[in-house]
Amino acid sequence: MTSKRLLDKKPAGVRGTGAGNFGYEGNYCTKHNEHFSAKPGGIITGKKSPVKINGFDTQIVDACSLQESCKEPCSNGNRLASGREKHYTKKKTICASEEDEREVGPVDVLKCSSFTHHLVLNEQKQVETIISLRSMLPLRVTDVSAEKIYASAHIPVPHIRKPSGHADKEVMAATVLTTLSTSPLVLNPSSGASGGVLETSSRGWKESLSASYSSSTSGNWSWDASDQSVPSTPSPPLSNDVNKSFLAYSQGEDNIEEAESTHFLFEDPIRRKRKNSMKVMFKCLWKNCEKVLSTSSGIQRHIRTIHLGRNGDSDYSDGEEDFYYSEIAVNMDTLSEGLSNLTPTSPTTTGPPPIFPLVNDMSQSRSATVIHSPLSQSAPSTLCHIRTDHAYQATAPVSIPTVSSEPLHSHSTISVSWQSPSIIFKSQLGAVNHVGILSTGEKRQPVTHAVGKTQTTTIPTPKTSTGTRKPRGEAKKCRKVYGMEKKDLWCTACRWKKACQRFTD
DNA sequence: GGTGCCGGGGC
DNA sequence: GCCCCGGCACC
Numbered sequence: 226m227t228s229k230r231l232l233d234k235k236p237a238g239v240r241g242t243g244a245g246n247f248g249y250e251g252n253y254c255t256k257h258n259e260h261f262s263a264k265p266g267g268i269i270t271g272k273k274s275p276v277k278i279n280g281f282d283t284q285i286v287d288a289c290s291l292q293e294s295c296k297e298p299c300s301n302g303n304r305l306a307s308g309r310e311k312h313y314t315k316k317k318t319i320c321a322s323e324e325d326e327r328e329v330g331p332v333d334v335l336k337c338s339s340f341t342h343h344l345v346l347n348e349q350k351q352v353e354t355i356i357s358l359r360s361m362l363p364l365r366v367t368d369v370s371a372e373k374i375y376a377s378a379h380i381p382v383p384h385i386r387k388p389s390g391h392a393d394k395e396v397m398a399a400t401v402l403t404t405l406s407t408s409p410l411v412l413n414p415s416s417g418a419s420g421g422v423l424e425t426s427s428r429g430w431k432e433s434l435s436a437s438y439s440s441s442t443s444g445n446w447s448w449d450a451s452d453q454s455v456p457s458t459p460s461p462p463l464s465n466d467v468n469k470s471f472l473a474y475s476q477g478e479d480n481i482e483e484a485e486s487t488h489f490l491f492e493d494p495i496r497r498k499r500k501n502s503m504k505v506m507f508k509c510l511w512k513n514c515e516k517v518l519s520t521s522s523g524i525q526r527h528i529r530t531i532h533l534g535r536n537g538d539s540d541y542s543d544g545e546e547d548f549y550y551s552e553i554a555v556n557m558d559t560l561s562e563g564l565s566n567l568t569p570t571s572p573t574t575t576g577p578p579p580i581f582p583l584v585n586d587m588s589q590s591r592s593a594t595v596i597h598s599p600l601s602q603s604a605p606s607t608l609c610h611i612r613t614d615h616a617y618q619a620t621a622p623v624s625i626p627t628v629s630s631e632p633l634h635s636h637s638t639i640s641v642s643w644q645s646p647s648i649i650f651k652s653q654l655g656a657v658n659h660v661g662i663l664s665t666g667e668k669r670q671p672v673t674h675a676v677g678k679t680q681t682t683t684i685p686t687p688k689t690s691t692g693t694r695k696p697r698g699e700a701k702k703c704r705k706v707y708g709m710e711k712k713d714l715w716c717t718a719c720r721w722k723k724a725c726q727r728f729t730d
Numbered sequence: 731g732g733t734g735c736c737g738g739g740g741c
Numbered sequence: 742g743c744c745c746c747g748g749c750a751c752c
Contacts, residue, residue, distance in 0.1 A: 702734065721744060724735055 507550050517553070524550040702728050 507524035509516035511532045518524040525546040529535040532549060702725040703715035712720065716727035 704733070717743090718735085722735060722746070 506553050508553050509550050511549050521550075521552075 506517050506519055507521050509518075509524055509527060509532075511528065514532065516524065516527055516531075518527060528546040528549045533545065703719035706728065707714040716725055718724055718726045
């Protein structure tokens with residue numbers, strides 16, 4: 226998901242935060258795999274149980290107004306009431322901010338103490354929504370017209386802003402997210418598994434909290450003005466921050482992607498260099514459909530016509546298509562690299578042509594796997610051997626057994642024999658599934674990390690490209706063995722001042 | 731200083 | 742893709 230897209234969505238997401246509006250309209254921030262179904266009357270139910278958070282009571286909302294309000298904002302793409310199983314795309318809109326809830330005034334406000342929380346709405350019907358943590362951020366867009374639209378006649382619409390504590394929480398949330406987004410734990414792709422990210426991020430979150438806030442005796446959080454430098458790095462626009470950092474929480478795999486966008490925002494030269502090779506593609510998430518198109522309009526049209534059975538010529542879109550496709554970033558460099566690596570260019574290359582692992586599994590597990598594991602998906606499903614005595618590029622026999630029959634999240638083992646730098650295979654899908662930060666384009670890794678390690682250790686990190694140099698081999702090289710006078714006996718790599726291929730450690 | 735080799739450039 | 746070389750780190 227691109228930050229841009231989120232930004233684009235934001236105005237719609239926060240629209241109508243006026244009084245009386247609970248901010249449900251279109252602001253159903255969901256996790257990817259959250260499936261909702263619509264009950265008669267437009268009541269949306271989720272599979273999760275309602276949760277009371279921090280002891281706050283639930284809100285009472287007129288169901289009709291809710292229904293009404295949840296239709297309108299679907300302009301942002303998250304309409305939930307079609308009755309059809311929705312495949313939510315990763316591009317999510319900004320949830321109703323807590324600002325919304327604060328505006329409500331007397332109505333008790335749910336506090337977001339977890340990544341998602343659910344609002345239970347009475348009037349004999351249950352409504353659950355998932356509202357993301359980022360909803361706590363001060364996204365304040367006052368739209369009077371939206372107020373009119375969404376304000377329910379049945380809901381008392383206090384215009385009194387609920388004071389104190391909520392604003393503090395808002396600031397706290399902003400700081401938390403800011404801190405997260407600037408935390409190396411989040412930014413560093415080497416954090417590995419998403420679980421680790423969550424854990425470490427959580428820790429940093431707590432630490433940053435304790436560092437950023439001082440708690441008064443009344444129990445209210447107070448902002449320490451002297452500590453506003455806590456987000457030690459220049460903060461990008463807060464709205465971007467919201468997206469990035471929250472996703473680090475709620476969408477484990479997404480943090481990779483989001484971290485990438487973070488780098489964009491921070492103008493990291495390295496990232497920016499690679500950014501040029503990134504191309505956003507749009508993948509149809511419809512079951513058994515792996516259509517990937519380069520334009521959103523194209524994929525929308527595809528979904529409309531193929532899957533929704535609508536008139537494809539019509540540009541009219543109610544946004545439903547948005548649920549059925551996902552943006553994926555394709556690293557064109559690694560794409561080409563992977564293809565060239567997998568192509569049996571060497572006469573000694575054995576084995577069948579690489580078969581790209583197919584997206585069936587992907588489409589089933591959907592976006593969660595889109596950026597799941599770089600190597601498990603990037604490696605060809607066949608055992609790929611490359612052997613050549615010549616080219617230093619091909620270096621050594623590299624076998625990458627991967628198991629296409631296993632779940633994608635199972636770890637593939639990478640075995641690289643002898644000194645050769647490990648070749649990170651990037652098949653087409655691998656490149657596609659590599660989103661951002663994992664696709665460093667690095668082909669070579671220090672050999673010390675290459676042998677007998679799982680994929681997590683072979684995932685290139687930006688740091689590996691700088692600073693760490695391959696230790697010098699102990700074995701004599703062609704130069705020493707043959708001497709300068711017999712340079713023609715040297716291996717090609719030695720002649721080219723590359724890593725010797727003949728005498729390896 | 732010699733060596734290994736990475737990164738980059740020319741063709 | 743082949744070939745070369747500057748430059749850097751290691752020994």
